[in-house]
Amino acid sequence: MQLIDGKATSNAIKLEIAEEVRKLTAKGGKKPHLAAILVGEDGASRTYVNHKVKSCEQVGFTSTLCKFDADISEEALLQTIDKLNNDDDIDGFIVQLPLPKHINETKVTEAIDPNKDVDGFHPTNLGKMMLGLPTFLPATPYGIIQLLDRYGIETSGKKCVIVGRSHIVGTPMSLLMSRNSKVGNCTVTLTHSRTKDLKKECLEADILIAALGKAEFVTADMVKEGAVIVDVGITRIEDASKKSGFTLKGDVKFDEVSEKASWITPVPGGVGPMTVVSLLMNTLESVKRKTVKETV
Template identity: 60%
Template sequence: MTILDGKKVSNDIKNEIAAEVDKMKAAGEKVPHLAAIIVGNDGASLTYVGSKVRACERVGFESTLVKMPETTSELELLKKIKELNEDDNIDGFIVQLPLPPQIDTQKVLLTVDPSKDVDGFHPENFGKMALDMSTFIPATPFGILELLQRYDVDTKGKHTVVIGRSHIVGRPMSILMSRKGWPGNSTVTLTHSNTKNIAQITTQADIIISALGVPNFLKAEMVKDDVVIIDVGITRVEDANHPKGYVITGDVDFENVSKKASYITPVPGGVGPMTIAMLLKNTLLAREQRKV
């Protein structure tokens, strides 16, 4: 069994990006600039955005954090997004989700300039991805592809089962794993909350990508020997014995499933670190495209 170490791979990617930024600086070029908008004071969102800012500092990017109050109106947020769209100094930006209930998330995502949409959520970019055209791939799916590639995991002709159909992970992964190329060329089954007899499907899978958000959902009896496991789930589970009062748990019963797997991602330390690394990679791509 091989651990797909997202922490190590993400550090490798950041080092590679930092080297590219050093070349830009040496050539007198403008370095990539990533901005993030956060509305409200959600603890998890603030932590995540803080990690993105620190990652920018590490690789030599410029970064801007725009904090807006919980009471921000939809019109005020759309105005701020248009400002970033028109700011030539900003190469890419993200709007941290979730947003407060008074704001239409879909309207917000549609307002972001596709050429600066480094989250890969705009319908134009999602459509290009579905058509196998060059575009920004959503950071978490992009990170999964990178992990599979760097560990030389064979996906051609394999049966991939995706658990979860979110627009952020499940749906794009089902498209990407079936595309021509590598990673890809697999036969994909997309499962979700209304799928019947899910264990019958997962026991046939060569590769399982779980993005359900249900702790320890995938049990050892639900997988076959030598399966490849990508666990995207990340849930805080209360644990009075832990110093923090909780533990971070994935969708997969790691202790037991890992005994049958050929490759498996840990939680934490698997897919999570890859998401920020690939956001940086998308921002570098955005900067390069703006030079053309």
């Protein structure tokens, strides 16, 4: 078993981004500017957004955090999005999910300018991804693609099974793994809660991507010898022995599955850091697009 180290890979990519930003600003270009909207006090969301802000500092980006109480009205949130859409200094922004139940997440996502949608969730960007056109890829799937690429993991002709069909990870991941590209050309099975024999499907996987949000759901008896395991899940489990009061678990029972895997991502330190760095890559790409338009 070999670890797919998302933390080390994300740090390497951050150095690459920082160098590009240095060259960009040396030529008189502006610093990339990433903004984030955080609604409410969800602990996991707050931690995640703080990581994004810190990462911006590390690579030389400007960052803006717009924090709102959980009772903000949908109209007020949409007004904030419109303001960011029309702020020429903002190159990309994200609205941290989940949102309070009184706010329509679909309406919020559709309100974001696709040219600033660095999370890659807008229908326009998802549609372009499906057609194989240049676009912002959804952050977590983009991070997974980067990991598989940088570790030289062969995907062509492999059977890839994805557990979980969310529009954030599972569904876009299925499209990316099946497309005709360097990381792709897999035969993909997208499983979900209605899949009849999930264990059988998982046992056939050369590459198994777990993204359902249930702690330690995937066990050793669901994994074939030598499979590549990508664990997207991260769940907080109460743990009085920890200073934080909780421990983090992935969707995969790491201790036993790692005994059978050829490659595996840990939790934490696997896919999570790559999701954050993907936002930085998309934001830098946004700046490059604008620079090209201005020079044409």
